[in-house]
Amino acid sequence: MTETQSPIISIRGLTKTYEGGHQALKGIDLDIRKGEILALLGPNGAGKTTLISTICGLVRPTSGTVTVDGFDITKDYRETRKRIGLVPQELTLGAFDVVVDTVRFSRGLFGMRADHKRVDEILSDLSLDDKKDSIVTRLSGGMKRRVLIAKALAHEPRILFLDEPTAGVDVELRKDMWRLVEKLRESGVTIILTTHYIEEAEEIADRVGVISDGRLLVIDEKENLMSSLGKKQLIVDLRTTIPAVPESLASFDLELSDDGARITYTFDTQGERTGITALLQAMNEAGLGLKDLNTSQSSLEDIFVNLVKTDNER
C-alpha cells in the first residue's frame, strides 16, 4: 500500500442533520486508501452507521462531498454503488427467502449477470454450502450474518463495508470472518468496518479512525494509535470500606468509589513500569485488606474523553 496512490474513497466536509434536527455528522474529512482495512471505532451514537450509510446511498448528506473512485455518490450513484458492498449492522433478511435465492437476487440487483457458479463459490467461502436451500429466518444469528456477507459480496464489489460485523458472533465465526477479510484484502478489496472494541481494531485493521459525536477525532496507523491510547486500570475491591484514600497512597493516581469499597488505579501500559507492585505494597502497609483484583483496558469512553479533551485544548 503506497501513500501516493489516490484514495478510493474521499470524504470532504461531510455533515448530516437528521429530520428531527439531530446532527449525526459534524464535518468529516477522510481519505480511505485502496486496499486497506480501516476500522472505525466509536461509542453508541457516534455516527459510524450514519457515515457508512451516507457513502452507500442510504442516507442523504446534508452538506459535503463523497467520491468513490473519483465518482460522486449523488451524481454518479450507479458507478459508486456498484463498487460497494454493505453488510448492515442489523440482521435484516426477508422472512421467507431461501439462502441461495437471496444471494442471487443481490447479485442481479447490483447489475451483475446471473452466475450460479460464482454464487455457489461465495456461499462456499462462507461455509454456507449445506445451508444453501435453507430459509433464512430459520438460521441462527451467526448464520444470518454469513448470509448477509454473502449478499454483500454477491456482485464482487471492490469496497466492502462491515457495520459491526462481530455483534453476536462467536469466536469461531469471528475467526472465519477475519480469514475471509484477509482473503478479500489480498484480492485487492478495500474493507471498512466499524466496531466498539479496540481489541478488534487491533486484531485486523491497518488503520484505525476514532469517531465520537459526529466527528473524526483521529485516524492513524494502528500501531501509532494503540501506543498512544493504551491505558489500563487496576480495580481493587477492599475487604472493608474506607472514608478516603489514605495519605500514604497520595502519590498514586487513585480513585475511590462512592461507597468506599473499591479503588481504581489508572496506569500507562507504555510506561517503564506499571507501579502495581509498589501500589499493592503501599496498600498492604496502610492496612487495607484486599478482597479482589481486576485489571481492565481503559474503556473506549475514557479514551474518547481524553481525545476530546486534547482536541479542545489544541
Added chain:
Amino acid sequence: MNVEAVKAIYINEMRRTRKTLMQSVASPVISTVLYFVVFGSAIGSRIEAIDGVSYGSFIVPGLIMLSLLTQSISNASFGIFFPKFTGTVYEVMSAPISFVEVILGYVGAAATKSLIIGTIILITASFFVELNIAHPVWMLFFLVMTCISFSLFGFIIGLWADNFEKLQLIPLLVITPLVFLGGSFYSIDMLPDVWQKISLLNPVLYLISGFRWSFFEVSDVSVTVSLVMISVFMIACLLAVYAMFKTGYKLRQ
C-alpha cells in the same frame, strides 16, 4: 438502464408469489364462484336482463375489476411495505438503480400477478355464463391498464404506510366501497337521479363501464371518457411515485 436489477426484482417478487400461489389464486376464484352462485344463479334468475345482457353475464366485468383492483393494490403495497418493514429495503436503496427501475420491477410483478388472476377469473366465469367478448383487444387493454395503474397505486400505499393498519386502511375504506358503488352489480341507470350524479364522481365507475363495454358494447359512460379517466389516474400515480422517490420519501433520511 440496469436491466439485471429490474429482472432480479421482478423474478424475486414472482418467486414470492409462486410460494403463495394457491392462496392468491384460490381466494379470488372461490369468491367469484360464490358471487356467481348467489348473484348469477340464485338472485340473478329473478333479475331481468340489463340492456339486453343477462344479469349473470352483466356482473362478470365488475367482478373481474373488483378482484383486479384489490389484488393489484394488495400485491403491490405488500411488495414494497414488507421490505420496508423487515428492513431489507436497505439493499434496494443502496443498489445502483433508479426509481424507474425499482417501479418496473415491483409494479411490473404485481401487475403481472393481477393479470394472471384476472384471466383465471375470466375463465372461471366462462363456465357459469355465456361470455362473448365484443372487443377482445380493448378488453385486454383495459385489463392491463387497470393492473398497472392500480399496482402503482398500491405501491404508493405501500410506501406511505408505516404500519399494517394503514396498509389495510385504503383498500378497506376506499377501494371496496368505490368498486361496489361503481356499478359492478348494476347499471347506474337503475339509481335515482341524485345518486347517478354522485356516481359520476367515482373513478372506478369509468373503469368498470369501459371494461363492460369491451364485452357487451353497453356502458354507463362513453368509452372515450373511460379511457381518459384511466390514463389520468395512471399519470397521477406516476407523478406521485416520482415525487415520493425524489424526496426519498420514508426510505432515505
